[in-house]
Amino acid sequence: xxxxxxxxxxxxxxxxxxxxxxxxxxxxxxxxxxxxxxxxxxxxxxxxxxxxxxxxxxxxxxxxxxxxxxxxxxxxxxxxxxxxxxxxxxxxxxxxxxxxxxxxxxxxxxxxxxxxxxxxxxxxxxxxxxxxxxxxxxxxxxxxxxxxxxxxxxxxxxxxxxxxxxxxxxxxxxxxxxxxxxxxxxxxxxxxxxxxxxxxxxxxxxxxxxxxxxxxxxxxxxxxxxxxxxxxxxxxxxxxxxxxxxxxxxxxxxxxxxxxxxxxxxxxxxxxxxxxxxxx
Numbered sequence: 001x002x003x004x005x006x007x008x009x010x011x012x013x014x015x016x017x018x019x020x021x022x023x024x025x026x027x028x029x030x031x032x033x034x035x036x037x038x039x040x041x042x043x044x045x046x047x048x049x050x051x052x053x054x055x056x057x058x059x060x061x062x063x064x065x066x067x068x069x070x071x072x073x074x075x076x077x078x079x080x081x082x083x084x085x086x087x088x089x090x091x092x093x094x095x096x097x098x099x100x101x102x103x104x105x106x107x108x109x110x111x112x113x114x115x116x117x118x119x120x121x122x123x124x125x126x127x128x129x130x131x132x133x134x135x136x137x138x139x140x141x142x143x144x145x146x147x148x149x150x151x152x153x154x155x156x157x158x159x160x161x162x163x164x165x166x167x168x169x170x171x172x173x174x175x176x177x178x179x180x181x182x183x184x185x186x187x188x189x190x191x192x193x194x195x196x197x198x199x200x201x202x203x204x205x206x207x208x209x210x211x212x213x214x215x216x217x218x219x220x221x222x223x224x225x226x227x228x229x230x231x232x233x234x235x236x237x238x239x240x241x242x243x244x245x246x247x248x249x250x251x252x253x254x255x256x257x258x259x260x261x262x263x264x265x266x267x268x269x270x271x272x273x274x275x276x277x278x279x280x
Contacts, residue, residue, distance in 0.1 A: 001084060005033035008102040009109040010094060010126075011072035012039065016111030018075055020141040023270060024109040025079035031173060034084040037072045038101055040094040041065040065089055095129040102136055107272075109139045131246070131264065131273040137166060139241075144268035149240035150177040154232045154259070155205060156245070162276045163245030168209045168216060170272070176240060177217035180205050183231045184224045198222060229262035236267055243272045 009024035011017045021037065028035040069087050076085050090097045102108040110127050131138045151174065153167035164180065171178040182205075184198050202220040209218045225231030236242045246260045264271050 002031055002033040005031055005106040006036060006104070007031075007033060007107045007109060008036045008038060008098070008105040009072075010038050010040065010098050010111070011068065011075075012094075012111075013068045013071060014111065016141070016143075017072070019143065020109050020111040020139075021072055021075040022079055023139070023141045024107075025076040025083055025085075027107070027109075029080040029083050033106075034086060035076060036086045036088060036101070036105070037069065037076060038088045038090065038098060039065060039069045039072065040097045041068075041089065041091050042093070095126045095133070098126075098130060099134050102134055105136045107137050107139055108134050109141060112140055112142050128261070128264065131260065132275075134275070137272050137274045139270055139272045140264055141270045142268045146238060146240045146269055148176075149238045149269075150179045151241050151243065152179045152181060152236045152239040153243040154181050154183070154245075154263070155201070156182070156228075156259075157201070159247060159276045160201075160205070160245060161208075163243060163274045164205055164209065165212070166272075166274045167243040168213050168218070170241065170243065171218075172213045172216050174240075177219070178209065179235065179239070180209070180218065180220045181232055181235045182220075182222055183228045184222070185228055186224050186226050229259045229266075232259065233263060233266055236263075236269070239267070239269055241270045241272060242267045243274060246273050246275050 007024050007028045009021055011021055025035055066089065069089050073085055073087060076083055088101055098108060098110070108130060110130060112127060127140045131140065151167055151171040153164060155164055168178055180202060182198055182202050199222060202222055206218055206220050209216060221235050223231045223235060242263055244260045244263050246257050260273055264273070
């Protein structure tokens with residue numbers, strides 16, 4: 001068992017959460033590391049009466065929450081019966097609880113929709129908050145699966161090294177190819193200045209990957225477009241996973257950045273957001 005890694009996955013019983021658990025379980029099984037399944041119940045926000053209804057077996061809100069946890073474990077076991085699965089049933093706001101429980105995890109996995117959707121949370125609200133604030137990388141699992149596709153990583157002009165290292169390691173562990181993409185922004189229909197600098201950055205990125213992961217199949221793509229996010233997405237149509245970096249500080253101070261935000265909403269396939277320190 002790989003004790004240096006822990007994958008944490010949020011589960012609320014929804015179809016989106018089912019996909020997240022299956023994806024997280026496959027990754028944990030491939031990496032031979034433990035999986036921690038977390039269910040966050042919001043019922044105590046509404047009522048403190050969690051006990052069973054007198055005379056009715058298997059009733060009560062506490063039992064309902066425990067049943068969701070059991071269902072989540074069963075979903076993980078569908079992937080592998082040998083998987084080490086631990087569970088956490090916590091009460092309160094999902095983003096806050098998941099952020100705390102994943103503080104020492106190697107990856108936090110969530111579905112595309114917010115946990116506790118019965119309160120009418122906006123689609124993706126919890127996922128977006130966690131992508132902007134969690135200490136570890138966050139995988140948001142969309143409805144599209146493309147097994148065997150490349151791992152696509154987008155890099156920009158600064159702070160891309162950590163994102164690239166993560167993407168290369170992920171591709172190597174997954175026996176997948178790596179596609180490194182940089183988008184030069186086009187203004188008013190004219191190609192941007194500094195093209196050679198972009199080419200040099202990509203060349204440097206590919207060299208560093210090949211030095212660190214000699215057997216990894218890596219390619220680079222240099223694109224030009226008026227929309228960085230839209231142009232980047234055009235290079236992800238066959239991707240198994242898309243990985244983007246973010247210097248986000250949290251939702252109030254600017255979220256995860258417009259490019260990462262757009263990729264999360266439109267990629268369809270799993271997207272992993274790797275936060276990095278903003279340059280001083």
